[in-house]
Amino acid sequence: MKNKIENIRKEQGILQDEMAKALGVSRQTISSLENGRYNPSIMLAYKIAKYFGMTIEDIFVFEEEEI
Amino acid sequence: MKNDRRMIAYIIYIIFGAVLMVLGMLEVVDSFWSGMGGALIAMGAVRVIQFLRYKKDESYREKWDVETQDERNHFIRNKAWAWAGYLFVLIAAICAIVFKLLGQDLLSITAGFAVSILVLLYWVCYLVLKKKY
Numbered sequence: 001m002k003n004k005i006e007n008i009r010k011e012q013g014i015l016q017d018e019m020a021k022a023l024g025v026s027r028q029t030i031s032s033l034e035n036g037r038y039n040p041s042i043m044l045a046y047k048i049a050k051y052f053g054m055t056i057e058d059i060f061v062f063e064e065e066e067i
Numbered sequence: 068m069k070n071d072r073r074m075i076a077y078i079i080y081i082i083f084g085a086v087l088m089v090l091g092m093l094e095v096v097d098s099f100w101s102g103m104g105g106a107l108i109a110m111g112a113v114r115v116i117q118f119l120r121y122k123k124d125e126s127y128r129e130k131w132d133v134e135t136q137d138e139r140n141h142f143i144r145n146k147a148w149a150w151a152g153y154l155f156v157l158i159a160a161i162c163a164i165v166f167k168l169l170g171q172d173l174l175s176i177t178a179g180f181a182v183s184i185l186v187l188l189y190w191v192c193y194l195v196l197k198k199k200y
Binding site for chain 2 (some may be wrong): 025038
């Protein structure tokens with residue numbers, strides 16, 4: 001699962017620390033999400049989408065071969 | 068760490084540990100139990116200190132809450148337990164074979180028994196979780 005978290009976060013001028021605090025996760029979690037090392041739960045994906053004021057589909061890109 | 072009942076449990080650990088240590092000093096129980104008492108006191112004391120810091124220090128409380136509630140940390144912890152379980156079974160199975168080859172039957176049986184117990188526990192947990200989810 002690819003995502004555009006880093007780009008969107010930078011576009012909105014948000015620091016990883018700020019985002020982590022707002023979502024109640026660690027900064028390392030944000031870093032891992034951005035690097036694609038960790039895929040979030042549906043709950044966290046929803047929180048991220050809500051935080052950016054977007055939909056989940058705007059942020060996360062599902063790749064067919066992952067099934 | 069929101070439940071004050073945990074604090075009571077930690078204090079009980081310390082009291083129980085102290086009782087075991089005193090009984091050890093009086094030679095009522097052997098060094099195994101007094102050692103366990105020492106471990107209980109240490110564990111209880113660390114937890115009480117953590118709990119008091121959690122109550123008083125806001126930045127520590129925030130850090131603690133993130134550490135304990137962060138879903139990636141949960142994922143990592145669960146993964147670590149799973150790996151530890153796999154490795155334990157593998158190492159114990161190898162030990163059972165090696166001990167048997169060395170003629171250490173009791174050790175071999177113990178290692179084999181440990182593997183069996185863990186595999187049995189795995190299946191029990193699997194069936195319980197399967198029903199739950």
